[in-house]
Amino acid sequence: MITTVTLNASIDKAYEMKGSIQNGTVMRVSVCRNTAGGKGLNVARIIKLCGREVVATGLAGGFNGAYLEELLRQDGIQNQFAHIKGETRSCINILDEVYGSTEYLEPGCEVSAEECADFLEQVFPKVIADSEVVTISGSVPKGIETDIYKKMVHIVKEEGKQVILDTSGALLKHGMEAAPTMVKPNQEELETIFNSKIKDIDDVVGFAKQIYEMGIPYVVVSLGKDGALMVYRDGVFQAVPPVMEVVNTVGCGDSMVGAFAVALECKFPAETAIKYAVAVATANALSPKTGDFDPNTSQELLEQIELRKL
């Protein structure tokens, strides 16, 4: 069993537009799709599609929170959310022919210190009890301290479980101090953490090695169309997918996290794990839906992924 955590859950709205967007005018949406979102819920859908058992937890509130739980029920995702007074946010992803994808992310409601403590001390330890792997993803709503993920990583590790952390900025910086099993920054997140511009792949390797030295066994940097780079005990590897025409890359990072969690749970060797994660993430880029992939496509991609030792 794998637990996914989404503290800043959202109703994700994908707006498909015909033609190009004209800013400052009235635009009519051609197709609208609502999904239970926030990074951890995309991760949960991917794990289910990989054929593994998953339970989703986090914070949910108001009408959107109830809708979110209903969407998860429709997707067949087991969930145990802590209920908060504030309203769960919405995030909009506009898909058009000129810009591809443009995301508008709401910040999330205010969460009280009591609500946060209730989740951390009561809900979270109970939900993870039957899981071997826990994933923690995304931003946090207002009122939650930036060391929350550090505390959660400690709780998971004290129970002898493995934990993946996928977040950014101060949340990532503090979270890494607790040495999770795996982190998955993208290049932008690395630049923020190290306050430095990345010029080439050597810079990526250098920063990833520094993170590995903090005691994090698997450091995976996602590189978009160039796949992902992994630093672990036996060296530095890059898994490169074939060049393809993508449909929707939102949630690709989450797909990579979901597949890597499955690989940890199934005890895949590290080099198989990174290839599997890149295959699933690339298959997600070929689906119009977020946190979705066709298992036949990922299986075909797996055979086409090139693993390079750097």
Ligand SMILES: Nc1ncnc2c1ncn2[C@@H]1O[C@H](COP(=O)(O)OP(=O)(O)OP(=O)(O)O)[C@@H](O)[C@H]1O
């Ligand atoms: N254009 C693309 N072509 C092929 N594969 C892609 C492409 N974009 C993303 N991917 C796949 O998805 C993985 C993760 O993508 P990316 O590096 O964009 O993650 P991310 O920035 O964390 O994404 P997000 O935050 O949108 O979820 C890549 O390692 C790759 O396997």
Ligand SMILES: O=P(O)(O)OC[C@@]1(O)O[C@H](CO)[C@@H](O)[C@@H]1O
């Ligand atoms: O505000 P966060 O939690 O960082 O990101 C939220 C979000 O952009 O991430 C997912 C894509 O990765 C979307 O489902 C969701 O809307």
